[in-house]
Amino acid sequence: MALLEVKNLTISFGGLRAVDDFQLSINKGQLYGLIGPNGAGKTTVFNLLTGVYRPDEGIIKLDGRDITGLKTININKAGIARTFQNIRLFKEMSVLDNVKVGLHNSHQYHTLEGIFRFPKYFKVEREMNERAMELLKVFDLDQEAGYLAANLPYGKQRKLEIARALATGPKLLLLDEPAAGMNPNETGELMDTIRFVQKEFDMTILLIEHDMKLVSGICEELTVLNFGRILTQGKTGDVLNDPQVITAYLGE
Amino acid sequence: MSKTYSKLNLSKTTKSNFITYLLVIIVYLIVQFLIAGGHMSSLMKGLLVPLCIYIMLAVSLNLTVGILGELSLGHAGFMCAGAFAGAFFSKCMQGSMPDMLRFLIALILGAAVAGLFGILIGIPVLRLKGDYLAIVTLAFGEIIKNLVNVLYIGRDSDGFHFSMKDSISLRLKEDGEIIINGAQGITGTPHDASFTIGVLLILISLFVIQNLVNSRDGRAIMSIRDNRIAAESIGINITKYKLMAFSISAAIAGVAGVLYAHNLSTLTALPKNFGYNMSIMILVYVVLGGIGNIRGSIISAVILTLLPELLRGLSDYRMLIYAIVLIAMMLLNWSPKAIEWKERIRETYFSGWKSGKGDSAKTAAKGKGVR
Numbered sequence: 370m371a372l373l374e375v376k377n378l379t380i381s382f383g384g385l386r387a388v389d390d391f392q393l394s395i396n397k398g399q400l401y402g403l404i405g406p407n408g409a410g411k412t413t414v415f416n417l418l419t420g421v422y423r424p425d426e427g428i429i430k431l432d433g434r435d436i437t438g439l440k441t442i443n444i445n446k447a448g449i450a451r452t453f454q455n456i457r458l459f460k461e462m463s464v465l466d467n468v469k470v471g472l473h474n475s476h477q478y479h480t481l482e483g484i485f486r487f488p489k490y491f492k493v494e495r496e497m498n499e500r501a502m503e504l505l506k507v508f509d510l511d512q513e514a515g516y517l518a519a520n521l522p523y524g525k526q527r528k529l530e531i532a533r534a535l536a537t538g539p540k541l542l543l544l545d546e547p548a549a550g551m552n553p554n555e556t557g558e559l560m561d562t563i564r565f566v567q568k569e570f571d572m573t574i575l576l577i578e579h580d581m582k583l584v585s586g587i588c589e590e591l592t593v594l595n596f597g598r599i600l601t602q603g604k605t606g607d608v609l610n611d612p613q614v615i616t617a618y619l620g621e
Numbered sequence: 622m623s624k625t626y627s628k629l630n631l632s633k634t635t636k637s638n639f640i641t642y643l644l645v646i647i648v649y650l651i652v653q654f655l656i657a658g659g660h661m662s663s664l665m666k667g668l669l670v671p672l673c674i675y676i677m678l679a680v681s682l683n684l685t686v687g688i689l690g691e692l693s694l695g696h697a698g699f700m701c702a703g704a705f706a707g708a709f710f711s712k713c714m715q716g717s718m719p720d721m722l723r724f725l726i727a728l729i730l731g732a733a734v735a736g737l738f739g740i741l742i743g744i745p746v747l748r749l750k751g752d753y754l755a756i757v758t759l760a761f762g763e764i765i766k767n768l769v770n771v772l773y774i775g776r777d778s779d780g781f782h783f784s785m786k787d788s789i790s791l792r793l794k795e796d797g798e799i800i801i802n803g804a805q806g807i808t809g810t811p812h813d814a815s816f817t818i819g820v821l822l823i824l825i826s827l828f829v830i831q832n833l834v835n836s837r838d839g840r841a842i843m844s845i846r847d848n849r850i851a852a853e854s855i856g857i858n859i860t861k862y863k864l865m866a867f868s869i870s871a872a873i874a875g876v877a878g879v880l881y882a883h884n885l886s887t888l889t890a891l892p893k894n895f896g897y898n899m900s901i902m903i904l905v906y907v908v909l910g911g912i913g914n915i916r917g918s919i920i921s922a923v924i925l926t927l928l929p930e931l932l933r934g935l936s937d938y939r940m941l942i943y944a945i946v947l948i949a950m951m952l953l954n955w956s957p958k959a960i961e962w963k964e965r966i967r968e969t970y971f972s973g974w975k976s977g978k979g980d981s982a983k984t985a986a987k988g989k990g991v992r
Contacts, residue, residue, distance in 0.1 A: 419854060445856035453854075459847035461913075462840070470844040473837060474856045480865070483836030484829055490836065497837075537855050 370433065372397040372573050373541055378417060378427035387413045389597045391427070395541070400567050401575045402588030402605070406617055409594040411577045412454060415543050419451050420444040432540060446474060448540035452530040454549060454577075460519035464510060467518050467529055468501040471536025476500070504532045507569065508562065524555040528562065535570060542566070544576040548583050556580060560587050585609060593617065638831045641916045642824060648923075649820045664930065670884045672926050673819025674877045677826050679906035679918040681873035684830050686904070687913030688839065689866040690846030691747070692755040694900045695762025696874055701895035702738045703731035703875025705769050705801065708810045708882035712800050713776065715811055724813040728822070728879050735875020738765065739868035747863045762900055769890040774801040806889035807882070814884035822880060823919075826873045831915060833869065842866045909950055921950075 371394040378391040388410045395401045403411050416422045418429060420441040429437045436447050450471075459467050476497045478489045505511040508528040513521060518529060527547055534542055547563070548556045560583055566572050578584050584591065584605070591608040593600040595617045601608055608614060652669065655661045678696060685693045707727040714723050742761045749757055773784040777797030784790045788799050801807055833839050841862045844852040853859055882888045892898060906925060910917030928946060932939045953959050 421850075441853045442856045442858055445854060451854055453851065457848045457851035457854075459844045459851065461847050462843055466840055466843075469837075470840050470852070470857065471855050473841055476837070478837060480833070480836075480838050483838055484832045486832060493837070533851075533855060 371395060372399075372432055373418075373575070374428075374430040375418070376428045376430075378414070378429065379425050380413065380417060380422055381425055385597075387597050388417065388424075388594075391594075391597075391599060392602075393592060395573060395575060397573055398567070398571060399573055400563070400587055400589050401573075402584045402591045403575060403577045403594065404579070404584055404591060405594035405600070410597040411594055412545060413597075414594070415451060415545055415577065418444075418543060419449055445537055445539075448538075449543060450534035450537045450539035450541075451543035452527070452534055452545055452547060454545040456523075456526050456530055458518040458526055458530060458533075460517065462518060463514065464505065464516050464518055464521065464529055465498070465501055465514040467533050468504055468536045469497050471533040472497050472500060475536075475538055501536065504536055507565070508532045524551060524558070527551070527559070531562070531566065535566065535572075540573065542572050542574045544574060544578075546577050546579065548578060548580045553582075556583055559583070563587055581609070634835045638827075638835070641827055641831065641919070644916065645820060645823055645827070645919065649816075652816065668926065668930060669816040670814050670819050670880065672923060673816065673823055674881050674884075675903070675906065675922045675926050676823050676919050677877040677880070678874055678903045679910065679922040680823070680826055680830060680915055681870045681877070682903050683907045683910075683913065683915055683918045684833075684866055684870040684873075686907050687911075687915075688830075688834055688846065689842050689863060689870075691863070691867075692751065692904075693758040693867075693870075694755050694897060694904065695742070695758035695760075695765075696870075696903050697895045697897070697899035698758075698762030698765035699735040699738055699871040699874040700878035700881065700899070701762075701765050701769060701890055702878065703735035703872075704878030704882040704888060704895070705772075705807065705890070706734035706875070707731035707879030708807045708888045709774070709800060711811055711813070711883065712807055712809065720811065720813060724811075724818075724883065727813075727883070728876055731875040731879035731882075732872040733875075735878065736868045736872035738875075739871025740864055743864045743867040743871075747860070747867060759897055759900070762895075762897060766890045766892075766895045769801075769806075769895075770804045772801050773799065773803050775799040804889065806887060808887045810882050810886060810888055812883060812886065814880050819880060822876060826876070827915065829869065829873070834915075838862065838865060905947070909947070909954065911954065924950075 373393065373395040375391060375393040378388055379386065380388050391414060403414065405411055413422070417424050420439050420443070423438050427437065428435060431447055431449060434447065436444055439447065459470060462470070476493050478487070478493045482489050502511055502514065505514055508531065510525060510529060510532065513525065518526065521529060531542075531544065531547070544563070548559055551559060563574065563576070564587055567574055576588070588605050590603065591605050592602045593608060593614050600613055600617055601611050652661070656666065678700060682693065682696045685691055685696075707730060710727045710730050711723060714726075742758070746754060746757050746761065771785050773786070773788050773791055775782045775788070775791040775793045775797050777794040779794065782791040782793060782797070788802055791797075791799065793799070834843075841852070841857045842865070844857055845859055845862055849859060881894070906922040907918050909925070910919070910921035925947070929939060929943055932942050935942060
């Protein structure tokens, strides 16, 4: 059974149908790509999936559970975590603390246990530190754990955002243009990281990307959006050679 | 590797908190020493309790402004709510229980009432952002102060009487007494406040705030400040943590209010003590000490409270110099060049101190200032 099942998803802003009759089915462990020209509605799809917008129509099912119309925090608890096109880190907090905020719901103690420093506080904090450092190590960020997130170089900020999303223990990871603003070297490195995450965490990943090298390099299947509608869907190789897709990207 | 780091991180934070406690205790001991040696004028002695009150207000407002990242201009309103709740209780219970116990309950009650006001006001207000939130908190602060000014409560053998009109409409019997008399406020509050109690309360406030900031909940609060959308996307309950920070901040302001009420024989809600001038003065302490920097709030509250008194000899030029010092401190603390210079000094002479980076409150303060 598919991990993520989206049927008939539609949303309008005023008279504009930003996403129209969107379908998607992603199997567990798949690396899936969502591409399309600027303004095609890719990020809107992400915002619909994560509860930022409520769809006008349609059903979103995660692992068989209907999550349509849930609030963002409950969708995260249900198992979807995301990164953002324009990086949204907690800039005035340390790299380690950024990941520890991601562990907020999986590692709990009561506010009063925190203020009065009960033994549980120390136990849970230690577990959080260890788990966060493990995650940072995966992304080669462990040396920078004490830095302010704002002081990291761009590429590492992108990685930290992925680490923070993974800290929430999602079933599905949404990456919104992870390679935006990266040079070819960094992109290459990022591709390795994404593949690594897929294998190591047994993660299902849906990503939006403009960089065709990255898309053709790692995505197994693709959906192409144009003007809010699905242009074509299928295996990466077939989709990228589809004359319709080439027209949408390059014009007639 | 990860294990050593986690230990290191905890001890660093604890160390930084410890320095703050130590600072307060050392100042306390010095003051006690000065008093014992007779080196302190009665004017200065009279300033000690207000000083404690200002420090508590500054530290608690820093929780809202620095840690939660919302500009609140109604802090004196919460202080007002706490002051009247505490004074009301003390006035009613005076003589019927031991003084210390009564004062302790008054403090807790003041915190609870102010905290409750924090939640009630926070629910509508925290939906707003930035300037709008500041304006609405300003309004709520004034509302609390003005409500208290028309509040009449009296007591006689029948029980409590309540009115919003005047003291006559309370219809008290002959044996009755007016407890809260509208704009005349509460008279005859017992004088329980002392410098020692003030310092104890400062230490408790610091304990609560610093431990909160360095816990799971504190990180959630700071994540909302840094990026609300991202915080929501990783499952942080925005409303819950905003309200938590706001009401804890209000509760500590309430405690400061109770201390204030028990330092004066007459408690009235004037623009001077509970109006927006007061709220803005507290905000000045917070901004000057560094937004998000708890220790800085304490230091700036001390300096700015003592400064006008120390300059008293200069009579007319007093407030002029106060203003100049204010501007100079602001420039020295927060201009980019000055920060650069301080960093350089720190790196060359105190390179060992750089380890403070693990401390979230401190790093937060540094980052905020630069921005």
